[in-house]
Amino acid sequence: MTVAWLTLVTVFGIPLVALADWGQFQGGPTHDGLSDGPSAPLEVAWRHEDITIDQADFTGGLSAPVVAEDGTIVVVGPNEVLAFVGEDRSEVFSVDRDLGPSVPAAIGEGADGPIVVFAEGFAGRGPSSTSSPSVSPSATPSSAPVEEGDEVDSHLAAVDLRTGESVWPSSIPLDDAVRTPVAVDESAAYVGDISGHVTAVELASGEVRWSEDLGTSIAGAVTIDSDRALVATVGEQRTPGVVVALDRSSGEELWRTGEDVVRGSVVSPPILANGRILILEPASVVALDASDGGLLWRTEIVNPLRTTPFQPQTIVSAMAPVSADGTVFVVDGSGRVYGLDAETGIQRWDQALNDPSPLTPPLLTDQHLLVPTNSGELYAVDPRTGHLVYRVDSGGLLLRGLADAGDVLVAVTGVDDAGIVAFDEDPTGVLLDEPSPTTFDLVELLAGFGLGAIPVAIVVLALARPLQRRLGPAPRLTPDPDEEAG
Amino acid sequence: MSAASRGARGQRAPTRGGGIFSRMSVPPMDSMPPIRTAFVRGLAGTWSSPVVVGATIAWLLLEWLFLIALGFPGPFSLLADIAAPAPLSTNADLLVSIGIFGLARGLPLVLITSGLVHALWHAIVVGLAVETIETGRASRWGAIRGLRAFPISFAIHVFGVALFILSQIVAGIGGGGFAQVLPLVIFVFGVWVFAFAPVIAVTEARGFRDCLGRSFRAARLPGSGNLTFAVLYVIPWYATFAAMLAGVTPGSGLGVNPSYTAWIYVLVVSLIHTTMIAALAMRYLAIAGEVPDAPVRAAPERGARSRGARTRRA
Numbered sequence: 001m002t003v004a005w006l007t008l009v010t011v012f013g014i015p016l017v018a019l020a021d022w023g024q025f026q027g028g029p030t031h032d033g034l035s036d037g038p039s040a041p042l043e044v045a046w047r048h049e050d051i052t053i054d055q056a057d058f059t060g061g062l063s064a065p066v067v068a069e070d071g072t073i074v075v076v077g078p079n080e081v082l083a084f085v086g087e088d089r090s091e092v093f094s095v096d097r098d099l100g101p102s103v104p105a106a107i108g109e110g111a112d113g114p115i116v117v118f119a120e121g122f123a124g125r126g127p128s129s130t131s132s133p134s135v136s137p138s139a140t141p142s143s144a145p146v147e148e149g150d151e152v153d154s155h156l157a158a159v160d161l162r163t164g165e166s167v168w169p170s171s172i173p174l175d176d177a178v179r180t181p182v183a184v185d186e187s188a189a190y191v192g193d194i195s196g197h198v199t200a201v202e203l204a205s206g207e208v209r210w211s212e213d214l215g216t217s218i219a220g221a222v223t224i225d226s227d228r229a230l231v232a233t234v235g236e237q238r239t240p241g242v243v244v245a246l247d248r249s250s251g252e253e254l255w256r257t258g259e260d261v262v263r264g265s266v267v268s269p270p271i272l273a274n275g276r277i278l279i280l281e282p283a284s285v286v287a288l289d290a291s292d293g294g295l296l297w298r299t300e301i302v303n304p305l306r307t308t309p310f311q312p313q314t315i316v317s318a319m320a321p322v323s324a325d326g327t328v329f330v331v332d333g334s335g336r337v338y339g340l341d342a343e344t345g346i347q348r349w350d351q352a353l354n355d356p357s358p359l360t361p362p363l364l365t366d367q368h369l370l371v372p373t374n375s376g377e378l379y380a381v382d383p384r385t386g387h388l389v390y391r392v393d394s395g396g397l398l399l400r401g402l403a404d405a406g407d408v409l410v411a412v413t414g415v416d417d418a419g420i421v422a423f424d425e426d427p428t429g430v431l432l433d434e435p436s437p438t439t440f441d442l443v444e445l446l447a448g449f450g451l452g453a454i455p456v457a458i459v460v461l462a463l464a465r466p467l468q469r470r471l472g473p474a475p476r477l478t479p480d481p482d483e484e485a486g
Numbered sequence: 487m488s489a490a491s492r493g494a495r496g497q498r499a500p501t502r503g504g505g506i507f508s509r510m511s512v513p514p515m516d517s518m519p520p521i522r523t524a525f526v527r528g529l530a531g532t533w534s535s536p537v538v539v540g541a542t543i544a545w546l547l548l549e550w551l552f553l554i555a556l557g558f559p560g561p562f563s564l565l566a567d568i569a570a571p572a573p574l575s576t577n578a579d580l581l582v583s584i585g586i587f588g589l590a591r592g593l594p595l596v597l598i599t600s601g602l603v604h605a606l607w608h609a610i611v612v613g614l615a616v617e618t619i620e621t622g623r624a625s626r627w628g629a630i631r632g633l634r635a636f637p638i639s640f641a642i643h644v645f646g647v648a649l650f651i652l653s654q655i656v657a658g659i660g661g662g663g664f665a666q667v668l669p670l671v672i673f674v675f676g677v678w679v680f681a682f683a684p685v686i687a688v689t690e691a692r693g694f695r696d697c698l699g700r701s702f703r704a705a706r707l708p709g710s711g712n713l714t715f716a717v718l719y720v721i722p723w724y725a726t727f728a729a730m731l732a733g734v735t736p737g738s739g740l741g742v743n744p745s746y747t748a749w750i751y752v753l754v755v756s757l758i759h760t761t762m763i764a765a766l767a768m769r770y771l772a773i774a775g776e777v778p779d780a781p782v783r784a785a786p787e788r789g790a791r792s793r794g795a796r797t798r799r800a
Contacts (some may be wrong), residue, residue: 029588088602115503283589302592304585305561336559336740354739437741444743451548452749457539460757464533468622471530 022067022403024106025181026361029224030272033322035404039365040380040390041429043406044299045338047395048089049419053077055460061415062307063102064181064318068161071406073420076102076114081118081159084420086405093164096214098153099124101179104401107161108184111204114134114161117189119178120171123154125194139276156191156201174199175211176427179314180269181221185248191230193219198231200251210251214244219279220269220318228254232266234312243265243277243293257293262286267312269359273323274342280319282308285330285338287345297345305334311358317400320361322369326455327383333358337371339386349386351436353379360400363409372399372411378423388434394421421427488719494522515709518773520763523717528764533757536612538624543568544757545607554742562744563730563737566755567723568604569611571763572639572646573676574723575604579643580650597644605640613685615764619771634685638697646675649676668726678705678716685767689774691797696780704770704777715769719762726755766771 027034030315053061054420059078066074071086079099083092097120105118155171156178176193183190188209190199196216200209219232219241228245233242245254249399268280270288276296277288287296301309310319321330327348328340335353339379342344355373363370368380369388376399396413403410408422435441519527532538546565564578566718572579584592584601592599613632614624653669683701686692692700730738737748746753 257562300561300588300590302588303740304559304564304581307584307589334740342676350559352740354733355743437739437743439742439744440554448744448746448749450746452547452744452746453543453753456750456753458542460533460539464530467526468530468534471527 001457006061011199021069022182022405023064023108025064025104025221025318027404029185031221031223031269031320032273033320033361033363034324034407035256035363035365037365037404037409038407038423038425039367040421041218041426041431042378042380042390043426044392044395045396045424046089047419051364051418053418059100060102062412062418063104065403065404065410065420066105066107066401067410068107068114070486072161073405074105074107075420076105076118078102079332081105083115083164086408086410091163093159094484095164097157098155100154100177104177104181106182106184106189108189108203109186110158110160110167112160112167115167115203116161116486117158117184117203118181119154119174119176119182119191121154123177124260125177130424132133134379135307142151153371154193155254156182156189156199158206165483170206172199172201172206172208180218180420181318183222183224185224186345187390188441190222190224190233192222198222198229198246200229210245212251220320223270223272225247225272230270230277231264232268232270233267234267235262243270243279243288245293249426250257255293257288261288261293261295265312267310268320271321271323276323276342278321278323278328280310280321280330282310285321285340285345287328293335298348299345301330301332301338303332303334303336306332309333315483317359318361319358322362322364325383329362329364329383331357331362331369331371333371335371337362337369337381337386339383348436349385349436351381351388353388354437357378359398362401363402363404370402370409372402374398376413386436389431392423396421513709515707515773515776518710519768521711521715524768526763527619527768528615528761531622532615532760535614535618535624537626538760540756541610541614541621541629541762541793546752546756549603549753553586554671558582558587559592560740560742561730561738561797562741562748563735568607569756570723570759571608571677571681572642573649574720575608576643576646576650577727579604579647583678585666596647597708601643601647602640605643608634609635609639611760612639612763612767614689614741615760616685616688616767619764619768632688634691635687637694638683640696642683646676670720671719673724674716676718677720678713679723681716681766682770683796685770689771699780700777703780706772706774707776710773
C-alpha cells in the first residue's frame with residue numbers, strides 16, 4: 001500500500017496527507033503514540049469550527065480524532081459519527097449513533113475496504129438515569145451497575161469509511177456502556193466496557209469472536225501485542241487493578257499480573273514499548289515485563305499540585321505514557337512532563353509547563369514530545385533534555401487527542417463549542433531552549449529576591465515607622481502588679 | 487478576687503457556660519480593642535520593626551533554599567501562609583511534605599517535617615508580635631521568648647492537620663456547595679478556638695492544657711467579637727488560598743526560581759499574617775484579666791454526694 005501511494009505521490013503529486021495513518025487511539029494497536037509527522041516549530045494550519053453537536057455536556061463533546069490512510073478524519077460526537085476530508089474539511093459522511101460517551105472510534109479493514117468501528121449508547125447510565133446533566137471535563141457515566149434483565153443500550157457498530165453505510169448485518173450488543181477507545185488489529189475490533197467485559201468482533205463479518213468478563217471496569221483501550229490482547233482493569237476500592245493478557249483468537253486468559261505488581265487503580269491503557277508494558281497508577285508509572293506481566297520497576301510521581309498526578313479515564317480524558325529511545329515520557333494533570341529511564345524508571349528530567357493537561361496523552365514525533373493542554377497551547381519538549389522548544393496557541397480550549405494526519409497534526413478543542421484544529425510546520429518559527437522552571441538558577445532566584453523582597457521590605461518599613469510613631473506606645477494592656485497589690 | 491477573674495472595670499466576668507454561639511448577641515466588651523484598632527496597631531508594630539520584617543525575609547529565603555535542596559519543586563506561594571496560625575498554614579504543611587516525600591510518605595511525615603519547622607517559625611513570630619504590642623518594638627529576645635509557644639504551636643499544627651483532613655472528608659461526602667462552605671467553617675472554627683493559645687503560652691507561661699483551655703474560654707467571652715475577627719481573617723485568606731490553587735496568584739505554579747512578583751506576594755501575605763497575630767496578641771492582652779479560670783474537678787471523696795461535684799478555683 002505504501003509503495004503504491006509513494007508512486008502516486010511521485011507521479012501525480014498527491015500530497016503527503018495520503019500517507020496519514022492514525023487509525024485508532026494513540027496511532028496503532030500498541031497505542032505507542034509515535035508519529036513521523038510534522039514537529040516544532042508548528043503553526044495552526046486550519047481550524048474547523050463549523051461543527052454543531054448537542055448534549056456535549058455529558059458525552060464529552062467530540063472524541064479524539066482518528067485518521068485513515070487517505071487522510072479522512074473521523075470524530076465521534078454525542079449523536080453522530082463525522083468524517084471529513086483532511087484537505088478541505090468537506091464532509092465525507094455524518095452517521096447517526098445512539099447517544100453515548102464520545103469515545104474514539106477505530107479504523108480497520110472490513111470485507112470491502114476500510115471501515116469505522118465505534119461504540120454507542122449509555123446502557124442505562126446516561127442522562128436519563130443520572131441526576132446531573134451538567135458537564136465537566138471529568139464527566140463520567142454513572143457507575144451504578146446495570147440490573148440484570150434491563151434493556152442494555154450499548155452497541156458496537158461499523159460503517160464504511162467512504163460512504164458511511166453500515167457494513168455489518170446488525171450492531172453488536174455490548175454488556176455495558178463504553179468509555180474507552182475502540183481498538184482494532186488486522187481482523188478484529190476490541191472494546192472494553194464499564195463493568196469489565198472485553199469483546200472481540202470480527203471486522204469482516206461483525207460476528208462476536210469472544211467476550212470475557214474481567215470483573216472491574218476496563219481502564220483503557222485494549223492493546224494488541226502479536227497474538228495477545230492486553231487489557232488493564234481499574235480495580236475497586238480495596239482491590240487493585242490488574243493487567244490481563246488474553247489470547248487474541250480465543251479470549252483465553254494467558255496470564256495476569258500478580259497481587260503485588262499493581263498497587264492501586266490502573267488509570268491508563270497498557271502501552272507496549274520495547275518489550276515493556278507501561279501503565280499509570282494514580283501516582284505512579286509502572287513498567288511490566290511484556291512476556292509475563294512481572295514487575296520491572298515502579299516510579300512514584302511526586303507533584304505537590306496534584307497529589308494524584310494521573311486521573312482515571314473518563315468520557316473526555318485518557319492519559320497514557322509514551323516511550324522511545326530508552327526514555328519513558330509521561331505528563332501529569334498539572335502539565336508537568338517527566339522523562340524516565342526506560343530501564344530503571346529513574347527520573348532523568350522534568351519540565352513544568354504549568355498548564356494543566358489532564359485529558360490527553362502526549363504525542364512523540366521524531367524530534368519532539370508534543371503536549372496538548374487545557375489552555376489550548378500545544379507545547380513541544382526536547383525528549384533528550386526536557387527543555388521547552390516551542391509553544392503554539394490552538395485558538396481553542398481543552399486541546400486534546402493529537403493525531404498524525406500526514407503533513408498536519410490534528411486535534412479537537414472545546415466541549416460545547418467543539419472544533420478541530422490542524423497544525424503544520426511553521427517555516428518561519430524559531431525554536432526555543434527553555435529549561436524547566438523547576439531547574440535551580442541562583443542568579444534568577446537572587447534577581448527575583450532582590451527585585452521583589454528587598455524593595456517591599458524597604459517600602460513597608462518606610463510607611464509603617466511614621467505610623468508607629470504617630471500612634472505612640474500601645475496602651476498598657478496588662479494589670480500593673482503594684483496597682484493590683486494596692 | 488484575683489486580677490484574672492476581674493473585668494477591666496472591676497466587674498466580674500460572666501462565667502456561666504452556654505452554647506458555643508450563645509453569647510454573640512451581647513453588647514461589646516469595653517475592654518476589648520475594636521478589630522480595626524487592633525489591626526492598625528498590629529500592622530504598625532510589626533511592619534515598622536526591622537527585626538520582624540528582616541526575620542520574615544530571612545526565614546522565607548532560608549526555608550526556600552532548604553526546600554529546593556530537598557527537591558521541592560514549588561509552588562513558592564505556599565510559603566505565604568507558613569506564619570499563619572493553623573489550620574490556615576496546614577495546607578502549606580501538607581503540600582511541602584508531600585512535595586518532597588510523595589503522597590505515601592509525605593502525608594504521615596508531615597508532622598515531623600514541615601509541621602515541626604512551621605510550628606517553630608510560628609512560635610517565633612508570636613514572640614516577636616507580642617513584644618511589638620507590649621513594648622512597641624521587637625528584639626531577638628522576643629523571638630527567644632516566643633519559643634515558649636513552640637509546644638502549643640506544634641500541637642495546634644497537629645490539630646490543624648486533623649481539621650484539614652476532616653474538612654476534606656466531610657466536604658467530599660457533602661459535595662456541591664457544601665464542599666465549598668464546610669472547609670471555610672472549619673477554618674474559622676480553628677482560628678477562633680486556637681489562635682490565642684500561643685499568645686497565652688508566651689505571655690503567661692502556662693501549661694499546655696491550660697493554654698488550650700484558656701484560649702477556648704477567651705474566644706468565647708461574650709461581646710469579645712472574636713468570632714467576627716476569625717471570620718474577617720479567614721474569608722480573605724480563603725480567597726487567596728483558592729486563587730493560589732487556581733494558579734492565579736504569583737508563584738502558584740511549579741518552579742524554584744520565584745519571580746519578583748512572587749516574592750512581593752509571599753512577603754506581603756506573610757507580613758499580613760504577622761499583623762493578624764499581633765492584633766490577636768493585643769486583643770488577648772486587653773482581656774486577659776477577664777478570662778475565667780478553668781473549672782477544676784474536686785478531689786474524689788467518699789459518698790454519693792461528692793460524686794461528680796465541681797468547684798471553681800478561688
